[in-house]
Amino acid sequence: MTAAHAVLTLARRGLLNPGSPLRVARQISVLRHWGYGLGGSLLSAAARSPSRVALIDSSGSLSYAALSSSALAMAGALRSSQGMGPGDRVGVLFDNGRDFVVSVAALSLLGADAVLINTGFSPTQVAAVVRDHGLRLVLDAPSLPLLPLPLSLPLLPPGRPGRTVVLTSGTTGTPKGARRPHPGGPGPLAAILDRIPVRAGSRMFIAAPLFHTWGYASLQLAIGLRATVVLSPRFSPASAASLVRSHGCSSVFAVPVMLSRLLEAGCALPGVRVVAVSGSALPGDLATRFMSVHGKVLYNLYGSTEVSWASVATPAELLRSPGTAGRPPRGTRLMVLSPSGSPVPPGIVGRIFVGNSMLFEGYTGGDLPAPAAVDGLLATGDLGRLDDSGLLTVVGRADDMVISGGENVFPSAVEDLLARLDGVREAAVVGVPDPEFGERLAAFVVRSPGATLSANDVRDHVRRLGARFAVPRDVHFVPSLPRTTTGKIIKRSLGELDR
Secondary structure, three states: OOHHHHHHHHHHOOOOOOOOHHHHHHHHHHHHHHOOOHHHHHHHHHHHOOOOEEEEEOOEEEEHHHHHHHHHHHHHHHHHHHOOOOOOEEEEOOOOOHHHHHHHHHHHHHOOEEEEOOOOOOHHHHHHHHHHOOOOEEEOOOOHHHOOOOOOOOOOOOOOOOOEEEEOOOOOOOOOEEEEOOOOOOHHHHHHHOOOOOOOOOEEEEOOOOOOHHHHHHHHHHHHOOOEEEOOOOOOHHHHHHHHHHHOOOEEEEOHHHHHHHHHHOOOOOOOOEEEEOOOOOOOOHHHHHHHHHOOOEEEEEEEOOOEEEEEEOHHHHHHOOOOOEEOOOOOEEEEEOOOOOEOOOOOOEEEEEEOOOOOOOEEOOOOOOOOEEOOEEEEEEEEEEOOOOOEEEEEEHHHOEEEOOEEEOHHHHHHHHHOOOOEEEEEEEEEEEOOOEEEEEEEEEEOOOOOOOHHHHHHHHHHHOOHHHOOOEEEEOOOOOEOOOOOEOHHHHHHHOO
16 A cells, blocks of 8 residues: 555545644654554554543443553553563453453553453463463453552653564464564554545444454554444343444444344344454355345455455445455455465465565464465465455365365355255354265254254255255254354364264
8 A cells, every 4th residue: 555545545534634733743743652553552542632532341431541541550560560571471361341452552552462362261271371472471350450550650662562462273272372563654554444434533342352353453443543442341232232322333343143143133233334344254145134234334354363454345345245355455465376376367266365564473382384475475274266356255264175075165155055044043064084985064053043944954955056065964953053252163173073
């Protein structure tokens, strides 16, 4: 993205509107000294709009001035009582709320690395994260009252900017961490705003978990926009609809399964102009069903912890192709490559590679190999195809592809077919060992309430609409699908159920 286009994008979203000359000068000075990390962005927002409400959670509301003061106080306490400083790694273990925001901002101001820990981890998994990632401290609810607040402790910008470490897996065993880079300017903010039209100063409900890449990116976006962030520790359709209505939220940031739950519960999001989702694929016709209720408001961002964003699908693109991942924002390169590393023609499946200004800086927590790279682009680990107009469709993980009797089958294609079958609430498909064909497909189906769907109904539906070799030989009806706290289906657990 060129500097001119970045400025134009920021202006279109209201970030360059005129303000008090003194406050604008302070805002620029803060960014020059503290940078564009979460801590610097928070101080900058407080300098420009101190009285604006920054955050609303179950404990009430905080202005930008109050939120930045809390972050500075915690940073001082961590330095004076714990000796924390640049380069130290500290775990952050909170549900969505002010404690998470204050803690991560404080660590950013210290130059320390914040390791975002999944609140669904067991004590054993948390202990493994502490050990394998070299954490000096874990901030959680019991630990905060132990931190004495300093009376007066000047805090200067650290010589080393703090990093954020996002744990990329960990449903079983020890997760790996990905070091997120420190934003070098407003470019990353402009790149997302180029495709997702959120306005400065608006109210945003972030339903996605903040410890997840998408939830944390949404928080960074909100602070960069000097928006009001509305948070809730747990998602439910009724509470989400109530929060959006009572606080006048114009945008919602969520994961796809949350949209399914809202539709099932008949809970609408009144007055919302942007609903942005990421974290997993949009199944079946979820996009069009959601927009039939809410209008043309849905944006689907495809990315990963390693590459940040790759592409964004707009409402018009989702109406044209409900499963599309869209196209890359300006300044992002995306290619679909063959095994030899050459671009494949439109319509042909290949490996997805992405390059932008926020590629991750490597893994933590062990000696782990970096993703494959080609010409400055990183592999996402997914397979996909581009159409003639440049729209991307992700067909699944490279290691999820099933080879049955010599035929390549993508489970996501079968899942999309099952999502359109009456009586199916949700479904997942995996490959399981087969002595004759090498692998065979097994479908795990959750029936809609009151549905009397049979295994033959499932097979006949796929047989009518899909390829012969895509018909699942095994059909299991289960009460629910195992999911991570970010909404992803844990497919390896399904494979174990079939044995």
